[in-house]
Amino acid sequence: MMTLNLRTDYTSKGTPMKNRVREIILHAVENAFAKGLLKAGTVPEMEIETPRHDHHGDFSSNVAMVSASVQKMAPKKIAQAIVDSIEDPGGIIEKMEIAGPGFINIFLKKSAWYPLLTAIHHKKDAFGRSDLGQGTKVQVEFVSANPTGPLHIGHGRGAAVGDSVGNILAFAGFDVEKEYYINDSGRQIRTLGLSAWLRICEFLGQDINFPETCYQGDYIRDIAREIMDALGDVPCLKPDPSLDPGDNHEAISMCAKFAAEKILRGIREDLSDFGVTFDRWFSEQSLYDAGRVDDVISHYRSLGVIYEKDGALWFATERYGDEKDRVVVRNNGITTYFASDIAYHMDKFHRGFNRVIDVWGADHHGYINRIKASIEAGGGDPDNFNVILVQLVNLLRSGEPVAMSTRSGEFVTLKDIVKEVGRDAARFIFLSRSYDSGLDFDLEVAKQQTSENPVYYVQYVHARICAMLLKACEQSLLTGMDQMEDIPFFTPHLLLLCEPEEMALIKLLASFPHVVEKAAATLHPHVIFTYLMSLASRFHAYYNQHKVITDHRELSLARLFLVSAVKIVIGNALGLLGVSAPERM
RNA sequence: GCCCCCGUAGCUCAGUGGAUAGAGCAUUGGAUUCCUAAUCCAUGUGCGCAAGUUCGAUUCUUGCCGGGGGUACCA
Structure with a gap:
């Protein structure tokens, strides 16, 4: 069984530019049908993708290749028929090429890209938002550490992942609630x-x-x-x-x-210092107090899913794909945690969440099947329950493992880490890798304010741009920091932006909404991290090669317009990871 | 035994059913009269092994090998 059995019925809207290209291609195929160049029929599922290499164009389609078997023609001939049937009323296409095994590569005019910059300035901190989730109510439950001791580094990774996944889903149009489950019983x-x-x-x-x-x-x-x-x-x-x-x-x-109360207060405080807050703190004990655990047991008993054996009560999870049945009430009359977990997850769906996401440490993976079983037995759809399994963190100091032992009580706490390396660095590193992989967290590297530390690499972009905007104000190029965002009254001559580095930046900015959708659809925050690194890299390269503020007033204004768009996107992306975007460093 | 994750460059890791597989670190050599050098530029015989599906597999399937985690009437 797949760990992350994701719902796939959230369809990506793609970027506006990609959609326009898709329509042009589809229309060309229809034209080719009408003209008899191709056998009329339906168009197979095809892709408009962004090629890896610039010389393969801005977009590329595999429509000719996927049509080969239906058309019984060589892909390149199909591609030629489609290219010959292209109509481009908007005049956005520079040229088209047929390449490789039958790709149609589309090169857009530079002018087609400029409206995107204006759009970013209009939308500001909403740029990248989408309605992918269509308001689906989703709950993200994470950390949920027992209030028996302080949070450690593993909880930190879970906190960063859960918080960021929640942010990303909300940005992608889901109605998100973040919750902490308190195991205050047992x-x-x-x-x-x-x-x-x-x-x-x-x-x-x-x-x-x-x-x-x-x-x-x-x-x-x-x-x-x-x-x-x-x-x-x-x-x-x-x-x-x-x-x-x-x-x-x-x-x-x-x-x-x-x-427990004392420790929980500490946990709340540590999480708050880490920039993580919850919409709700849910007490396990409250399930017992309200009789919910007993209710659930008797309910499933009446369904015949819970049965008695050897003096204990068992849940027949094996019927639903689990390895074996599981005990819910031991023969000494004490309920297991599984019993309250069943009641808890039923409660989540009863509260109206269409989708429930739990963030767990990887050592809990054995629980997935039994929870899914309980949901299915209760008439729910187990696919609406996703578990994000976060792999372990190896804490290092200058490459050497830091000894940690929960039993002896000697471990580095999350609080210690945040104190030593800072919130931003810690969060950025936690989200730098897929949670499917183990993570090395080196305290010395995280602390360094050098290029080895990716968080400063990205934050520096934001600070640099702010410095430029400030300088532009001082030189009266701009009348205030808000001027660049005051688009309805001011749009510079964007045609002046024609350097390859500038076009590369604009295209990268254009892909941000798609990146957010991908992160949301796969529940993978590190997708945002990877994007940030490449955007920062593009920006720094541009910065080193071209001066933004020059004697040429119009050019300066156009470039300021571009870099402030970069600033907006960097800020939005950092925000999704819960990392600040400083104005100076 | 069974279950989950991982195996991509010297190291840490991204990535993809397609056209020449990337980044950071490390190595070596460069760049600042100029918007912050917390920067940039140059520098690479790499997808664990083997079958299968496919027009095409590093990507999907299966088996094997290697690393990590799990496998309680524990939490």
């Missing part, structure tokens, strides 16, 4: 309470054997002290030599509640 929370309680007893002078299964980190001691300060007068928190500390259930549950 054994881990009890263990947390026990850990804190034992530390308290230790402080109070009792001889304690601190079990390995308890949380070892120093933060537990800090919390224990806080509990003593805040609740020291509560009777059950007094030492009682006649009672084994592990049996003081009242104290343990009081400590658990206090500790």
Whole structure:
């Protein structure tokens, strides 16, 4: 079974330019049918693609090749018939060539591209938006770390991915809600309470054997002290030599509640410092309190999907493709996490989400099938549930692995990382690779303000352009920073933009909406990263080769118009990744 | 054993059913009287192996090899 069984019924609108070319080609095929150059019929599924190489044109179509079997003609002859039938009322085509095995390569006039720059200035921070999602309600749930300890670097990657996927989907026309699921129920929370309680007893002078299964980190001691300060007068928190500390259930549950709330506040704060906020924090305990878990169990029991065996209750997930059936209530009467997960995911769909996306660590992949099974058994469509599995992060310092052990409590927290390397650098690196691959995160590299660090490479573009706009203002080329965005009253002579580097930049800007759609359709934020790197590279090359502000006033204005369009797109793309676009560096 | 991810340049990784597979780092050599050198330019015998589908496969399928993660009445 595919991990990411994506819905494919979101059709890309493509870029306006690509669509115009598509229409011209399709019209030419119809003409060729009418003229009898080709056998009339339907046009097979064809593509208008952006070729890798400039000398293959601005766009290229494989229509002749995919038509070969139907037409029973050589692709090149079909291509010739189509090219001979082209009509171009808008006059956007410079020339067409038939190349390779039968590609039709289309070269557009430079003038065809200029309106795009105006469009970017009009749309500003909305440039790149689309209605791909058509308002589909989608929930992205991510991080959802248990409130038993601080967030670590793996959570950081999940946070960056989930937040960015949410941003991208919203930009692509989905109605997005971001949610954090709090596992505030169950054994881990009890263990947390026990850990804190034992530390308290230790402080109070009792001889304690601190079990390995308890949380070892120093933060537990800090919390224990806080509990003593805040609740020291509560009777059950007094030492009682006649009672084994592990049996003081009242104290343990009081400590658990206090500790979980304290840790959760820390998590919220760390995420907020990381630039990640949620629309909703959903408590697992609230499902139990509302009886939802029991309801779900009895519901599925009545459907015959949950059955009793060996004193436990089992969910028949194997019927729906899982490896084996799974326990929902153990023979000691305690529910498993799977039970509340079923109720939780049912609740998501009941809340009206048409699509549910969970971001999990890759070590949880075994859960996908059972959750899908529970959705299908409940009459839902498991394809509306997607799991993004985020592979592990290797934390390095100058190429050497940083020792991390959750059990000993010695690990670098997300907070530490953000403090050391900064929010922008951390987020950019987390999103620099596909989450399908493991990620090396080197603290020293992330900290460096040099070319080795991609975040500065991209942010520098934005800062450089801002500096230019400022200079233009000082020279009275522009009357204010807003002037460039005041398009209805001012459009420079864009025909002056005719350098190859300028055309390359404009074409790259034109592809941004398509890049966003691709990122949204595949749920892959690194697509935005890759785009940013190539746009930044194009810009820096242009900057080094051509002066924007020159003695030639009209040319300067046209170039400022171009680079401020670059600034807008860089800003929009960085925003999707949750990275800031500084005005100076 | 079974499941998931990965295998592309010395290293870290993008990418694609098609026409000459890219970037960063590293190496070596260059560029600044000039809008920020956190920059640019030059520099490369690489798609793990083997079958299959296809007009065409690095891309899709299967098998194998190698790395990582999972495989509890744990979370």
